[in-house]
Amino acid sequence: TPLSSTTLPEIAGRVPVPSYDRSALRTGIVHFGVGGFHRAHQAMYLDRLMSEGGAHEWAVTGVGVLPGDRRMQEALAKQDHLYTLVVKSPDGSLEPRVIGSIRDYLFAPDDPERVIECMADPGVRIVSLTITEGGYNFHAVTGEFVVDNPDVVHDVAEPAASRTAFGLVTEALVRRRARGIPPFTVMSCDNIQGNGDVARRCFTSFAALRDPELAAWVGAEVCFPNSMVDRITPVTTEDDRAEVRERFGIDDAWPVVCEPFTQWVLEDRFGAGRPPYEDAGVQLVSDVEPYELMKLRLLNASHQAIAYFGYLAGYRLVHDAAQDQLFARFLLSYMDVEATPTLEPVPGIDLDGYKLELVERFSNAGVRDTLARLCAESSDRIPKWLLPVVRLNLASGGEVHRSAAVVASWARYAEGVDEQGEPIEVVDPLRDVLVPAARQQGADPLSFLRNRDVFGDLVDDERFTTAYLWALDSLHTKGARATLEALAADSA
Ligand code: NAD
Incomplete structure (x- = not known):
């Protein structure tokens, strides 16, 4: 059965579908970057609230700004913006559900004016973002907004024809202000430490290019809550589409699969109201920092710790590597010895339990997450997730062997x-500099690390480079497995 509003009654016999009247939904949230994760996470929480009879004024209008988003617009439009979310358990069981909380999707390059006016509507009270770590357009080391990005330059000159999220959102804020409509809250749900603070810096920096007074107003009047978001959501594959068709009889152009675990810790700072997220299991707190540091340095950095070693050793799927005891032990020792000492106490969380659960989550064979996904865009990931752990340990005299080996494994992979x-x-925005640098490692083993845009001054730290050079040499001469074995023997 093709998925659409009219076929829902038929599908309802096989799979849970929205029980609420979708025609009564109104847009309260405009979301940039409707990919797998938004649909497995934020849209799922809203669907829960709607299923319980609430939040009907908080439906989502999605926005895509990149050329590649045309596919999502077409896929969703054909099926009335419905999609199937399939939760996959380690025992192989599947829990499908048709999600109905997204009610519209706009492809910005077709009609930026429509996107801006949609956000200028008083009914819209939140603009949320999952535009990836790279989407915030700030420099990896200096943290400064990149003002000479050609799209940014374009959007400053022609706000009504904006191409970026910054240009579109800022123009909508300008129009609301002129019309006396309070600003919406900008809610980042990307895996960036202090994601709300980063978003505030990026949006005010962009606004300053238009007008310093506007920047001051954005900084003072717009709320940018920080959040910690967690649910492993791999890229949808043809097999996933086929499975949804064969097992549940649904023809869905773009279903989403994910793991059972889900977590959302959110700062309760919303200037224009918010859905009653707490009723759907979201933790609303005054300070998310301890939770996000825990998640970025344990989960996300561990993803990088398994990604290159796993790939080099011949694995392609995350669970195959995580089920290998050598890899599981390496992850746990990275987390215990290097990441945990950099964390503050996390209220209400048993860290030892959290770490063991992480290895179990990575081992979930149902999810079929790929190492290639974890390796992609590494230059956006390593500096944000792993290097803070390295810098703190270098400053405190803590251990850096395992982190240095992870960086070396990336350098080896980048060959x-x-x-x-x-x-x-x-796959990396910096591919054209990273790959040639990695290929010079035979003659100059520090060539990869010399990229100060990515690594800052790590190459000047002898304690780090000693560990790094050992690992890189071991990777070249003995390989990934033997390097992990040597690291394990070293820790024992
Ligand atoms: P995805 O590739 O399915 O979707 C990414 C979306 O971001 C696309 O719509 C893309 O067009 C958009 N985008 C990319 N660069 C952009 C830019 N410069 N400006 C505007 N939009 C841009 O990826 P996903 O799995 O949905 O993950 C998106 C983000 O969500 C991640 O980068 C991460 O920060 C966060 N996240 C993902 C997971 C996960 O397991 N997938 C878990 C937690 C958090």
Whole structure:
């Protein structure tokens, strides 16, 4: 059955579908970056609230700004913005549900004016973002907004025809202000430490390019709550589409699969109101920092710790690597010895339990998350998740062996050939500088680390480079497995 509003009654016999009247939904949230994660996480929480009879004024209108988002617009439009979310348990069982909380999707390049006016509507009270770590357009080391990005320059000159989230959102704020409508809250749900604070810096920096007074107003009047978001959501595959068709009889152009675990810790700072998220299991707190540091340095940095070593050792799926005791032990020792000492106490969380649960989550064979996904855009990931752990340990005299080995494994991976001699497709915005640098490592083993835009001054720290050079040499001469074995023996 093709998924659509008219076929829902038929599908309802097989899979839970929205029980609420979708025609009565109104847009209260405009979301940039409707990918897998938004649909497995924030839209799912809203669907829960709607299923319980609430939040009907908080439906989502999605926005895509990149050319690649045309596909999502077409896929969702064909099926009345409905999609199937399939939760996959380690025991192989599947829990499907048709989600109905997204009511519209706008492809911004077609009609930026419509996107701006949609956000200027008084009914919209939150603009949320999952535009990836790279989407915030700030420099990895200096943290400064990149003002000479051509799209940013364009949006400053022609606000009504904006191409970026910054340009579109800022123009909508300008129009609300002129019309006497209070600003919406900007809610970042990306995996960036202090994601709300980062969003505030980026949006005020952008506004300052238009008008310093506007920047001051954005900084003072717009709320940017920080959040910690967690649910592993791999890229949807053809197999996932086929499974939804064969098992549940639903023809869905773009279903989403994810793990059972889900967590959302959110700062309760919303200037224009918010859905009653607490009724759907969201933790609303005054300070998310302890939770986000825990998640970024344990979960996200561990993803990088398994990604390159796993790939080089010949694994392609995350669970295959995580089920290998050598890898599981390496993750736990990175988390215990290097990451945990950099964390503050996390209210209400048993950290030892959290770490063991992480290894179990990575081992979930149902999810079929790929190491390639974790390796993609590494230059946005390593500096944000792992390098803070390195810097804190260097400052405090803590251990850096394992983190240095992870950075070395990335450098080895970036050479673009695995240990079987097969080519690796390095997906990274900095690919054209990273790959050549990695390929010079034979002659200059520090060539990769010399990139100060990515690594800052780590190359000047002898304690770090000693550990790094050992690991890189071991990766070249003995390979990924033997390097992990040596690290494990070293810790024992
Ligand atoms: P995805 O590739 O499915 O979707 C990414 C979306 O971001 C796309 O719509 C894309 O067009 C948009 N985007 C990328 N760069 C942009 C830019 N410069 N400006 C505007 N939009 C841009 O990825 P996803 O799995 O949905 O993950 C998105 C983000 O969500 C991640 O980068 C991460 O910060 C966060 N997240 C993901 C997961 C996960 O497991 N997938 C878990 C927690 C948090």
